[in-house]
Amino acid sequence: MDAENYFDWTEKLFDPENVFAKPEALKGIRVLELCTRVFGPVTADLLADLGAEVIKIELPGVGDLMRYVAPRGFFYKNISPAFTHMNHNKYHVAIDIRKPKGAELLKQLVARSDVLVENFRPGTMDRWGVGYRQLKEVNPRLVYQANSGFGQWSAYRDRPSYDATSQAMSGFSATTGFPGRPPLKIGIWIGDYTGALFATLGILAALYARNKTGSGQMIDVSQGESLIRIQDWTWLLWSLFGKERRRVGNVDVAMVPSGVFRAKDGFVAVSAVDDGSFQGLCDAMEADDFRDDEELESLSGRLQDENREKIYERLSRWVAACTVRQVEEAGRRYGFSAQRVASARDHYEDEHLRFRKAVWEFEDPLYGPVVEYGPGPKLSETPGRMRWIAKPVGFHNDHVFRNLLGLDPETIRVLTDEGIVGTWADRIGAKPPDDWDGHRGRVF
Incomplete structure (x- = not known):
């Protein structure tokens, strides 16, 4: 099949x-x-x-x-x-x-x-x-x-x-x-x-x-x-190594690269954690130096502080030069994850979410x-x-x-x-709509 x-x-x-x-x-x-x-x-x-x-x-x-x-x-x-x-x-x-x-x-x-x-x-x-x-x-x-x-x-x-x-x-x-x-x-x-x-x-x-x-x-x-x-690995970091988890903003320090970045017309989340998707991201950014760098071939290498910082710096510059749609399309073409930061309006109008009844009218x-x-x-x-x-x-x-x-x-x-049971007070938040006819919506 x-x-x-x-x-x-x-x-x-x-x-x-x-x-x-x-x-x-x-x-x-x-x-x-x-x-x-x-x-x-x-x-x-x-x-x-x-x-x-x-x-x-x-x-x-x-x-x-x-x-x-x-x-x-x-x-x-x-x-x-x-x-x-x-x-x-x-x-x-x-x-x-x-x-x-x-x-x-x-x-x-x-x-x-x-x-x-x-x-x-x-x-x-x-x-x-x-x-x-x-x-x-x-x-x-x-x-x-x-x-x-x-x-x-x-x-x-x-x-x-x-x-x-x-x-x-x-x-x-x-x-x-x-x-x-x-x-x-x-x-x-x-x-x-x-x-x-x-x-x-x-x-x-x-x-x-x-x-x-x-x-x-x-x-x-x-x-x-x-x-x-x-809290995933936060406790283990302390119990095993005596270190507190740091605040790192919009990026991930355990899965690199993964974070939220500013594009020309909005914000977009980009993740390329496994080796294949990272190579795809390098192709999208035309970052030949990254693709050929042996230290960046594996996640363990990309997690090193110096390497992590230069990856995020380059990725931020590339996303900033693109529209959100361009980054999303590059993700689909080159095999890394890219998704716009959605608003309530995006959800409301999203045909995918409506079809799946995640947004239900x-x-x-x-x-x-x-x-x-x-x-x-x-x-x-x-x-x-x-x-x-x-x-x-x-x-x-x-x-x-x-x-x-x-x-x-x-x-x-x-x-x-006797005040044991009752209904609503005449107060917004508790009472029915002003045009309620006394019957609509009742269950008998």
Whole structure:
């Protein structure tokens, strides 16, 4: 079978236009999310992408405080873009679990669920009487995911943490930046998203273990420790040689050449790490002296300080004389890696990403046409999918309370009057679009 046939075969196998005709990998798994901000909601979001039924439980009224974090103050139809992208496919209910009747409602949901995700300060849920110690008595099969900045026990457990905190604690900031300049914070919330990936991995492992043992368990994931886990060779450099990893700016000191460089009309990443691709780069730059230099024939030679510096100096000058497109085309012609530094607009307009549903345009039942990033892993037989984006506080109360818990309308009314359950406050970030008719997007 030749290469072209393989690509045709994989395109048909994954067929992005046939996603909704296939089953979902995590269908039948019910997840309760009691989270705020980013770390916890993203964990549940990743599970929802793959078909888990996620019920997001917020406090009545204002709900998750992330609802009010709006990039540059922008809200779309009363919802924050920062909130929508981590709350796909979720059912939104509002319960005050701090009150006894609210805690009892939560326990009723726990009895019918597989996973609970929370990211309160360590010990908070336990203090409210709904921590793992109490909930495992309600449902011994429960997988309880506890996300926090520094872990559920030991000296740092009570410290508050945000993404910048985790980047500092983990050493990420120490290795990010330019020589002689202060440490830098990476632009995205990498601590939250990396922690969420490890939490999701832990949940899937615990569900698999439950199939064998019949019992659930508690999982403790630290935001900072998750970033430490992906610090590649940083620790080894210290433990074996007593040396700290240096900040080196936009280039790599372990894989040479590899970095981001300024072209005439933008920036482009160039990597030519293996010997063959480096020779191709030399041909593209017409650098005969490099191609014939025995010291540069192997990666070990190119890693030497003097050689590394002269390679990066020559490469920077060559890229600066080219357009981004010229560098990309040279990469394809000569066999080295070259890719423009993409913007959000580039992603939005990229036909490759849209065809693969990495950028997913769909019709939300409440907000209308939206464009979101799609699920990361592409599963051929049980693919993930985007069904809807985040909803107002308590938007699915009736669906969950009536259909799942069997509560009658009068009971729901009494609980609402007592402040045990509720919906949104009249506030941008919490409420529906101004033109909402009271029915559009509801699930009954």
